[in-house]
Amino acid sequence: MSADRIDGKAFAAGLRERLAAAVPPFQAKTGRVPGLAVVLVGEDPASAVYVRSKGKATIEAGMASFEHKLPADTSQADLLAVVERLNRDDAVDGILVQLPLPKQIDEQTVIAAIDPDKDVDGFHVANAGRLAVGQQGFVPCTPLGCLMLLKDKLGNLSGKEAVVIGRSNIVGKPMAQLLLGENCTVTIAHSRTADLPAVVRRADIVVAAVGRPEMVKGDWLKAGAVVIDVGINRVPGAEEGKTKLVGDVDYASAAEVASAITPVPGGVGPMTIAVLLRNTVVAAYRRAGLPAPEGL
Ligand SMILES: NC(=O)C1=CN([C@@H]2O[C@H](COP(=O)(O)OP(=O)(O)OC[C@H]3O[C@@H](n4cnc5c(N)ncnc54)[C@H](OP(=O)(O)O)[C@@H]3O)[C@@H](O)[C@H]2O)C=CC1
Numbered sequence: 001m002s003a004d005r006i007d008g009k010a011f012a013a014g015l016r017e018r019l020a021a022a023v024p025p026f027q028a029k030t031g032r033v034p035g036l037a038v039v040l041v042g043e044d045p046a047s048a049v050y051v052r053s054k055g056k057a058t059i060e061a062g063m064a065s066f067e068h069k070l071p072a073d074t075s076q077a078d079l080l081a082v083v084e085r086l087n088r089d090d091a092v093d094g095i096l097v098q099l100p101l102p103k104q105i106d107e108q109t110v111i112a113a114i115d116p117d118k119d120v121d122g123f124h125v126a127n128a129g130r131l132a133v134g135q136q137g138f139v140p141c142t143p144l145g146c147l148m149l150l151k152d153k154l155g156n157l158s159g160k161e162a163v164v165i166g167r168s169n170i171v172g173k174p175m176a177q178l179l180l181g182e183n184c185t186v187t188i189a190h191s192r193t194a195d196l197p198a199v200v201r202r203a204d205i206v207v208a209a210v211g212r213p214e215m216v217k218g219d220w221l222k223a224g225a226v227v228i229d230v231g232i233n234r235v236p237g238a239e240e241g242k243t244k245l246v247g248d249v250d251y252a253s254a255a256e257v258a259s260a261i262t263p264v265p266g267g268v269g270p271m272t273i274a275v276l277l278r279n280t281v282v283a284a285y286r287r288a289g290l291p292a293p294e295g296l
C-alpha cells in the first residue's frame, strides 16, 4: 500500500487565497488593512528565513507587515518596551516574537507581555487557558494547521484514537486539546513513555512533534493510520556539505502502512505560516468589533 500524500503546501495556498479575499471587505469597513508585527532578536539564520517568509506571505495577502529586528544583545527591558509599543499601536492586529530568544531574555515574561487579543501565536497563558476550557481565543498556528489537514482528510474525527508524540506548550499540548475538542480519544506520549511503538500502534491518527529525525517507523503504525509529521530537522544531505529537511517520521516506511501522511517539507510547515495570517485576519476583525468571515 502506498499512502496518500497530504499536500499541506496546496492547502495553505488555498487558505491564503481565502484570507486575501477577506482583506478588501475589512479595509472597506475600517479604512485600514490587517497588520502583523514580527519581532526577531538576534541573527539565527533559520529564524531569519522564517521571518522573511512570514513577511512575504503577509504582503502577498494584501496585509501590512511590520518587521522589528533587534540585535542579539538586546536587553529584556528593551524587548518588553517594543512589545508594549506594538500592544498600543492600532495598526498592529497580531504580534509574533520569534522563538527561541537569546539567553538573557526570559521567554515566558515576553509572551506574558503580549496583549492576548493580539497574540496570534496563541502562546499567552490566557489563550492556553481559553483553549483548555473551550472559550474563543487564539490557537497556536502549527497544531491548528494540523487539525485543518486532518479534518480535510477525514471529515469527522469523533471517536478516533489519536496519539500525539510530544508535549511542548507550542505543539503537543495544544494539539491534544484540539483533538479532544473534536471528540477523539487522545493519548500524549513523550520521552518517558515506556513502549512508544506499542502506544503509537493504537492510533488512527498520529501527530509526531518530537524533533528526532525519522524516529517514527512504518512498523509502529496501525494499517491505514493518518500521520501528521510536524518535525523539521535539518540533517546532512546526499551531497557533501549540503543539508536537507526531514520530519520526525520515516516517510518511506510509514507510507507503506499509513493511509495518508504529510511530507516534510511541504506538509505542516506551510500551514503554520498560513494559519498565522489567518489568526491575524481574525484578530483584526475581532478588534474592530466585526464578525470574522466564515470558512477561515
Ligand atoms: N512545522 C512547523 O511549523 C513547526 C515544526 N516544529 C518542529 O516540531 C518538532 C517539535 O517541536 P517542539 O514541540 O517545539 O519541540 P520540544 O523540543 O519543545 O518538544 C519535544 C517533545 O518531544 C518529546 N520527545 C523527545 N524525544 C523523545 C523520544 N525519544 N520519544 C518520545 N518523545 C520524545 C519531548 O518529551 P519530554 O517532554 O519528555 O522532554 C517533548 O515533549 C521539532 O522538530 C520542531 O522543529 C515546531 C514548531 C513549528
Ligand SMILES: Nc1nc(=O)c2c([nH]1)NC[C@@H]1CN(c3ccc(C(=O)N[C@@H](CCC(=O)O)C(=O)O)cc3)C=[N+]21
Pocket: 049, 050, 096, 097, 098, 099, 100, 121, 141, 142, 232, 245, 264, 265, 266, 267, 268, 269, 270, 272, 273
Ligand atoms: N513565535 C514563534 N512562532 C512560530 O510559529 C515559530 C517560532 N516562533 N519559531 C520557530 C518555529 C518553526 N516554525 C516554522 C514555520 C514554517 C516552516 C516552514 O514553512 N517550513 C517549510 C520548509 C522551509 C525550509 O525549507 O526551510 C516546509 O516544511 O515546507 C517551518 C517551521 C515556526 N515557528
